[in-house]
Amino acid sequence: MEAGLTLYSYWRSSAAYRVRIGLNLKGLAYAVTPVHLVRDGGQQHAADYAALNPQELVPTLRHGERVLTQSLAILEYLEEVFPEPALLPADAGGRARVRALAQQVACDIHPLNNLRVMQFFDREWNVPQPERDEWTLHWMRKGFTALEAMVAGSFDTGRYCHGAEPGLADCCLVPQLYNARRFHLDLAPYPTLQRIEAACLALPAFDAARPENQIDAV
Structure with missing residues (x-):
């Protein structure tokens, strides 16, 4: 298990859902910080979250001091940093x-x-x-x-x-x-x-x- 992973997620977001699956398949421990996309006018638009992810979207993955956005980019990052088990074929x-x-x-x-x-x-x-x-x-x-x-x-x-x-x-x-x-x-x-x-x-x-x-x- 790898410490230092925090996923900013909304339960119903399919993009966040993708990343949750990828993290789980790789057996990685991660904390979840919920970002409600509808409540309070959309918590993704709050200034503190917009500073983290200027697109004001979920998911965002924090790995230590590194902040990653876009679900496919996050999954590719996980594949490179934590290559086993693989999400991509060898060929x-x-x-x-x-x-x-x-x-x-x-x-x-x-x-x-x-x-x-x-x-x-x-x-x-x-x-x-x-x-x-x-x-x-x-x-x-x-x-x-x-x-x-x-x-x-x-x-x-x-x-x-x-x-x-x-x-x-x-x-x-x-x-x-x-x-x-x-x-x-x-x-x-x-x-x-x-x-x-x-x-x-x-x-x-x-x-x-x-x-x-x-x-x-x-």
Whole structure:
């Protein structure tokens, strides 16, 4: 176990959820400092937190005096500093594939249904809730359809997104499926993704990272 790790997290943030999974998979001890994204107008906008993370987003990981932001960058940092057990395959082709799967979630699906996007639609453009929901569902369907094809059609897919051990792509997939259920997306068209999710959630590292198991869950 490694001392000196503090994760600034919100229980329902899928980006923070990714990092919790990665920390757990590596067996790293870490403290959690909750940052409530809605209460008090959004605690991420408070001056002390904005000084820590100028993007005013979660997660933020503090490792000693080092402050890290952006979930994929944090996970890559953990991979380099604490290489075992690995979140990325040993071969270059495998690493590229896993990064592509992870980025499909973190860069293409998630940003279009993030809280600040929904709040902008509501507060600045007065977009009705049903239209905001349909925006979210449209981009989730597009993203998950591509992701299902990528994993279902590859011999590299195993019990998990890549092979027989969970890794970076699984850290991203499971939280996004959690989000999809929140928005009542029909997941029937994505059987491979659901199979992988079930295998992941059977592991203690994933179970402990679930939103409902966090100290700030409400």
